[in-house]
Amino acid sequence: MASQLKYLCGFGSEFVSEDPRCPGSVPSGQNNPQKCPYGLYAEQLSGTAFTAPRTENKRSWLYRIHPSVIHHPFIHLKSNHISHDWNQTLPSPNQIRWLPFDIPTPSEVTDFVDGLHTVCGAGDPRTRSGIAIHVFLCNTSMKDKCFYNADGDFLIVPQQGVLDITTEFGKMRVEPNEICVIQQGMRFSVSVSGSTRGYILEVFAAHFQLPYLGPIGANGLANPRDFLCPVAWYEDKDVKGYQVVSKFQGHLFQAEQNHSPFDVVGWHGSYVPYKYNLALFMVxxxxxxxxxxxxxxxxxxxxxxxxxxxxxxxxxxxxxxxxxxxxxxxxxxxxxxxxxxxxxxxxxxxxxxxxxxxxxxxxxxxxxxxxxxxxxxxxxxxxxxxxxxxxxxxxxxxxxxxxxxxxxxxxxxxxxxxxKNYYKCWQGLKKHFNPKWQPDVL
The missing domain is CATH 2.60.120.10 (Jelly Rolls)
Known part of the structure; x- marks a missing residue:
């Protein structure tokens, strides 16, 4: 799956993208006309409060074949691997190290959602405060299935294997030494080719942004122009029993609908998924x-x-x-x-x-x-x-x-x-103290 990307020239900027098969799908002059071009539905996805300052306001308008509201009721999915119950174990002030996390064997067919495992965290998504750190361990693609996180943003770091990610905004290919951010509420599906592993940082409270540069000046670290977001791409596909999986208050829920959620023909706004190549970081x-x-x-x-x-x-x-x-x-x-x-x-x-x-x-x-x-x-x-x-x-x-x-x-x-032997890597440190030490004489 080839990525379709364009430059994301600054966080908070406005972007417009249309699938070239339907030019003019984004209405001109207003967000929600009485009748949208091509018979589409207008739907706003808000990542901040309506009244957030303009410089911090995040929202996008999606022009889609079906509105997202068309689905059957969500039912709870039991998961033994995702948890925000931080009292399951006693806290430990020890240094902790994990050996490489095991990827399922080919006989254990596991997609991205099934392969999510929470390692550690703090806080509560219900009060929009805290974080969770997960790993994903999978070996097969999501089929007629998408996922969205109602709790916060996912910063995804692939370590082994390539992620071909389809979002409501378009497609992204994310390889090791790249990262991507799928922001709160955005629906996406992940395709893989064999054994795949990586890490996820989830934030409940706010969204990721570039750090202030201060005395560094105008240039340095990660440059805004190197962040990429998808170009609009849609599929008009009827699917019986398409699965929509939601992470909501630390639990997984599943609903069924009869169409692909990736039916956004055009979009505009400042709330988008994006990716970044770590090799472009200016040290x-x-x-x-x-x-x-x-x-x-x-x-x-x-x-x-x-x-x-x-x-x-x-x-x-x-x-x-x-x-x-x-x-x-x-x-x-x-x-x-x-x-x-x-x-x-x-x-x-x-x-x-x-x-x-x-x-x-x-x-x-x-x-x-x-x-x-x-x-x-x-x-x-x-x-x-x-x-x-x-x-x-x-x-x-x-x-x-x-x-x-x-x-x-x-x-x-x-x-x-x-x-369990991690602590031993420091046990060989020797005492070098010499009370009779004298500085080198030049």
């Missing part, structure tokens, strides 16, 4: 001494009401030059008022080259100490400092949150992927 780094805080690698943020404090940040650690003088260059040992969930798309993360594997994850909770393992410390302390490439052939990322995250029962027990 900002230290060029004299010390190791900058990881916030310089923020791609997208979901801010809280506290200035400078995020409900969730999406941060990456891309290939770059390391040139600092007289500096321990890897990430410093650290205790943080934030929670840090890390995943690895491919390669070997510089601070933990052993044990932290693609398709696995780590969680360092609020004020839990963490940092380079013994091998990394010894190598970096004794290395000859010269300009060095860091993270070539590697892409690690972090979901960082001001919330204190709880691990689900699936994440702690059912998945059977907890690395």
């Amino acid at each position: 900002v780094n230290a060029v004299q001494f010390d190791h900058c805080d990881p916030s310089i690698f923020t791609v997208l943020t979901c801010p809280s009401n506290r200035p400078g404090t995020a409900i969730a940040d999406f941060v990456i650690f891309p290939p770059r030059w390391s040139v600092q003088e007289n500096t321990f260059r890897p990430p410093y040992y650290h205790r943080n008022c934030m929670s840090e969930f890390m995943g690895l798309i491919f390669g070997n993360y510089e601070a933990k080259k052993e044990g932290f594997q693609p398709g696995g994850a780590t969680l360092h909770s609020v004020m839990t100490p963490h940092g380079p393992d013994t091998q990394c410390f010894e190598e970096a302390t004794n290395a000859t400092l010269c300009p060095t490439r860091v993270a070539d052939g590697t892409q690690a990322f972090m979901f960082e949150s001001s919330l204190s995250l709880a691990v689900t029962k699936w994440g702690e027990e059912t998945c059977q992927k907890l690395d």
Whole structure:
């Protein structure tokens, strides 16, 4: 499935897209005329309150063959893998590492929705506060089935396998080292070719946006023009028993309808799904001494009401030059008022080259100490400092949150992927204290 994309030239901008088979499908001059072109229905999808400030207001008008309201009643789907009950297990201040999560075998036919598993999170979608972190583990395409999330936005990070995503706005192909964001309420279906795995950051409270650049200036980090959104594409398809799956208040529900939901002929607005290639990130780094805080690698943020404090940040650690003088260059040992969930798309993360594997994850909770393992410390302390490439052939990322995250029962027990030996990677750190130390004399 080829992607049909166009430039998303700035968050909050207005866009118009029509399927070329039906030119003029988006009405001119008004949003909801008495009779829409081609006999279409007008439907607004709102991602913010009607009265939100214009610069923050998110909504799109969809011109479609059937309105979304045509479906049978939703019924509850029992799921053992999606949960926002953060009291299933005792909290743990320990460093946590997961080995690569298992992808179902070919005999266990599993699509994207069936393969969603909640690992950890905090908060409550009913009060529009909090986040959840999931993994998806699947091996087959969704057939005559779509999904939408009434609880919040999905930031999707594929790690293995390509996602061919059909949305109400059009199609996107998302490969490893790319991400996509499907915002609250948008219906989509995922096609895959074989074993597929990845991570999802879900935010309940608000929407993702680009971080402020401050003294960095006008250019740097993720540039708005590199974000892509779909071009309108529709299918006029009658399907008996088409399944619409809704995630609502942390539960899954299913309704049936007799047509494809991807029947939007044209659309316009500021509320769209989008994708981004992580290779386009413009790295900002230290060029004299010390190791900058990881916030310089923020791609997208979901801010809280506290200035400078995020409900969730999406941060990456891309290939770059390391040139600092007289500096321990890897990430410093650290205790943080934030929670840090890390995943690895491919390669070997510089601070933990052993044990932290693609398709696995780590969680360092609020004020839990963490940092380079013994091998990394010894190598970096004794290395000859010269300009060095860091993270070539590697892409690690972090979901960082001001919330204190709880691990689900699936994440702690059912998945059977907890690395109980993770703590040992620091046990070899030796005492180097010398009370008679003298500075080098030049």
